[in-house]
Amino acid sequence: MKIYPSEQIRNVAVLGHGGCGKTTLVEAMAHVAGLTKRQGRVEDGSTISDFDKEEVKRGISINAALVPIEWEDAKLNLLDTPGYFDFVGDVKGAVRVADSALIVISGKSGVEVGTEKAFEYADEMEIPKIVFVTDMDDDKTDLQKILDDLRNLYGKSIAPFQVPIREGEHFVGFVNVPKMEGRRFVKDHVENCPVPDGMDDEIGPVREMILEAVAETDEALMEKYFAGEEFTLEEIQSAIHKGVVDRTLVPVLIGSGMNNTGVQVLMSALVKYMPAPKEEHTSVFGEDPATGEPVEVKCDTEDPATALVFKTIVDPYIGKFSLFRVYSGIIRTDDVLLNVNKENMEKVSHIYVLRGKEQIEVDAIHAGDIGAFAKLVNVGTGDTLCAKERPVRLEGVEYPESLAYKAVIPKTKGDEDKIAAGLQRLMEEDPTIKVVLDNENHQELLYGVGSQHLEIIVSKLEAKFKVGVDLVKPKTPYRETIRKKVQVRGRHKKQSGGHGQYGDVVMEFEPLGDNDTAFVFEEKVFGGSVPRNYFPAVEKGMQESVKKGILAGYPVVGIKATLLDGSYHPVDSSEMAFKLATQIAFKEAFSQASPTLLEPIAKVLVLVPDDYMGDIIGDLNKRRGRVLGMNPLGGKQEIMAEVPMGEMYGYSTDLRSMTQARGSYSMEFQRYEEAPKEVQERVIAERTKEE
Template identity: 70%
Template sequence: MNVYSSDQIRNIVILGHGGCGKTNLVDAMAFVTGAINRQGRVEEGNTISDFDKEEMKRKISIGTSIIPVEWEGCKINVLDTPGCFDFAGEVKEAIRVADGAIIVISGKSGVEVGTEKAWEYVEEMNIPKMFFVTDMDDEQANLYDVIDSLKELYGKRIAPFHIPIRDEGKFVGFVNVTKMEGRKFVKDHVETCPIPNDLIDEIEPIREMILEAVAETSDELMEKYFAQEEFTLEEIQSALHKGVVDGEIVPILCGSGMNNTGVQVLLSSIVKYMPYPKEEHPFVIGKNPETLEEIEVICGEEQPLSAFIFKTIVDPYIGKLSLFRVYSGVFKSDSMVYNANKDIDEKVSHLFCLRGKEQIEVKQLVPGDIGAVKLSNSSTGNTLCDKKNPVLLEAINYPESLAVMAIVPKTKGDEEKISVGLQKLMEEDPTIKVVMDPENHQELLYGTGDQHLDVIVSKLSSKFKVEVDLVKPRVAYRETIKGKVKVQGKHKKQSGGHGQYGDVHIEFEPSGDLEHPYIFEEKVFGGSVPKNYFPAVEKGLQESVQRGVLAGYPVVGVKATLVDGSYHPVDSSEMAFKIATTVAFKKGFQEAKPVLLEPIASVKILVPDVYMGDIIGDLNKRRGRVLGMLPMNGKQEIQGEVPMAEMFGYSTDLRSMTQGRGTFTMKFERYEQAPSDVQEKVIEESKKEA
């Protein structure tokens, strides 16, 4: 691969709805530029970017892959991302290091939820974007419908650069509206052709739209526009470049990734209109690791080194690869780098540029470029830099992992292998979380959706040779009392020699504090229970509250007051009083109107207005309470409280109800008394398990 300077590099992320044709387009780009000599197909499982076994099996992208291609004297680092919402973490990683985005839309499917999500992601990171409408060779493809939908969603910024030319219903070329020239596809290249007469009337308003967008980029061009003077091609292209970089113009191009049409023009447009690091992103803001003061990290080869690890690939055979982008300085092989997050030095032996799974060794990488390196201790999100000039670069904002299942090994004794495998997968994917639930004795696996969890299980099997099942997690219920009682607990045993004797009279009542298991007090008069046995009584309480008498769940909110009792000068002991206390507890708990408490979650659900009725109706079915609604960026945030037992699988249900447009967050709020039917069901289930 040739050596490129920072102004010859373009970092472009490919985004879009699942199945819209992103990966086929990337393969076409690699084929057109000569990076590969045979174009693959997702359906055949032989594309350059979907090289993981899971991707080939499922016929979808699961991880972000990098395909560097060379075009018109530039190196374009193409980042192909998954379209499935369950792998949004991978998308966030790619957008974090990209300078521009191509949002792919299928001409026959039109604007989909994934299109809108992609727009939201790039708007959040404030990076320039283009639309590429693919599948134009399909008779059902309609570019005008796509344009209308995009203009309705995003307004005047939408600027169609291409209008398709059809001959007997077939997509044979396009009109370049910026140059007002026809282009016809001839075998493996594009030739100039006259604009068909029947398209001239359609092109005029679109041409006018582009000229208006050009005029708005500067006062000088605006004056020229009002004076009805013609813009030169150079003025148009220069203004369009500025408009695209500033986000004021979002071009629409068209073609077909499957049949390789329009791909060369897309590549040329990336070179022409998309930003390059040194000129248009001269610096990024970092922080001093010690003082957290902001630092300008300037994009230049003469600057101190700074690079950001945005992705990790862990393979049982080749080891761990850290994928990074250089922001300043020159990243060289056979050197030492400093990890500012972990305060450690790392030895760099070999540097690579990845092209799919292929590793191309290079000696150095300049600011703006993307590469890979084998490091022992560094992780995704870490900054590598010069030790004398430490800096922390902005972290990746990952989506919250709210889908959860409990892991059960299929074979006893595999727990350690499962732990090692999950640890490796978490290095690769920070959206995977594993939490031990000591109360229910379950290992909980968190992901971003059902398909994400399914892929984790499949990878454990294929990569680490360990089989697991996923089961529904148990809910962390609690038990408490509603009434007040006074009971006696007595333990008396004679077995030759010293016997055992302990006798306590305890009042049980609600403490009003559900944060703590119990409150212990003693109001003993006359020494009926010696003071030295008080700790034994409290210890009996400590053990008793761990398992309630209703369904075996921990007890909270109980006040126990020792009021009386008796002892034997020879047979009494700490053990006897502890046992007497547990007897009193069981008896008192059953008599003091015991109830089951369920955990309540505070939820915030963000959805478009059109889904409000469905969401509120569904929350009511889940025994939830809507507390309020708040308008947010054209959507509504529904705030409410729902029993956590009813929120299992909600991430999947919400996607289904909102076609993927809804998101939510959830956190534990408090415990509340469960309805009687829920209590009966939980108690019955606990009896069966016992």
């Protein structure tokens, strides 16, 4: 593949709601550009970007895929991203290294939640946007409603550049408003045609809006506009480019990915209006790993090399690929680069340009371009690789918190090691996967972004690593404690010929008032009734006792234990005997001191649009939550609440359902507090059944 200077590169993240036609549009662009002889179809599993077995099986994009396309002496690095929210990790990675976003809207479905999310992701990274409304060949498409919805959400920056030409309600072409020329679809190409009569009322407002936007980009153009002078096409296109790059203009183009209509115009618009890496990122700033000082990284091939790994592909058969964007310099085969995050040197043996699953080996990747390293073992997503003479750490990829979780149970006993190895490989590929060992409940907890994400992890384990698992509801880490003060005697006496065993303690147990601490031990023994050398044995007896309470076998917390008195035998007493005597005293005291079950309470922050606030508060109340307050945040409400963690299982799915995926939340453990009687009875009954 030809090497392109950064001025001729466009790094474009393709974003939109799940099922809106992103992959079909990318496939159409590849076909129009001559990459394929026959356009692939999502339904057939034959597209360039959906090549993973899970994607083919399910007919949806799960991973971000790179599809470089050469068009009009430029290279379009299209990053086709998943639209389903469970796979947002790959979207975040793609947007992190893109210089612009192509937001696809289905004409049949209109503006959806995924459209809003796409705008959000692009705005977070401050990259310009172009909107493409596909499915215009569907007679039910209402372009005006889509434009109205976009303007209501994003204001006057929305600028439609094309007005559809319809004959008998069928979409047969469009008017290119900046050029004031007609375009008619003829079989597999587009022909120029006159602007049809009777379209002035439609075209006039659109043309006026574009000219106003053009005038606002420059004072000289503003004077020309007010003087009633016509702009040249070059002035219009230059001003549009400036407006797009400044993010004051969001062009809206129309067509159909399925029928290849409007695709050529779209690609030309991406080349013409979207920023090149050097233009958008004249420089970015990283930090010196030693001092934390800012380091300027210019998009210049003469500078030392700097690259960011934004995605990892792990496959048992083809090995590991690390996709990277070069921010400065040139990365060549046989270069030795510093991995700033891992603090080790990496030798580059093979460099590829990936086009879907196709691997095109190249000798070098220049500043502004995207490539892939093969088989770099110690390189992970988010790592910065750079020339040793200029160490710099670039900002990595910011992933959403993974809050959907289930416990992993092997289908076949003895597969634990294979499962751990498989999950480790999948975590390299997808940083939104997390595995936590719950030693207390002897469970391995698998975390993901949503239930579909977890389901696909299980499917990948089976397909790629030949190991089967079941996912079940995890156990909640309850605790046990006491509510009143008691004094008991614990005596362990055993005679078995020869030396016997004798330990005798009188102890006082009372609530500590601190459920973060298991127990506090004190001794107030007078007169040597229990020799000092047995005190550590009594404390050790306590350490073992609090591991398991008598109500449901959960760990015990919040107890103060005081050794008051006791007795000993000069021959038969031992540390073991006093430890066992303490355990007897503990059990006796626990049953007398009003034992109770404690449940973990989480601090929950839910961020939702105002319209959903009532539903969310009602749902939190059903979960026995206490709403502590609300905080308005730019058109949304942040609801602060405390909720029992046992009631939060499955909340990520429920919240998505209640808010049409517009809500998000975070959760962290706060403290333990006494569970209601009915909860205690249910938990104890379930625990008894397990045993």
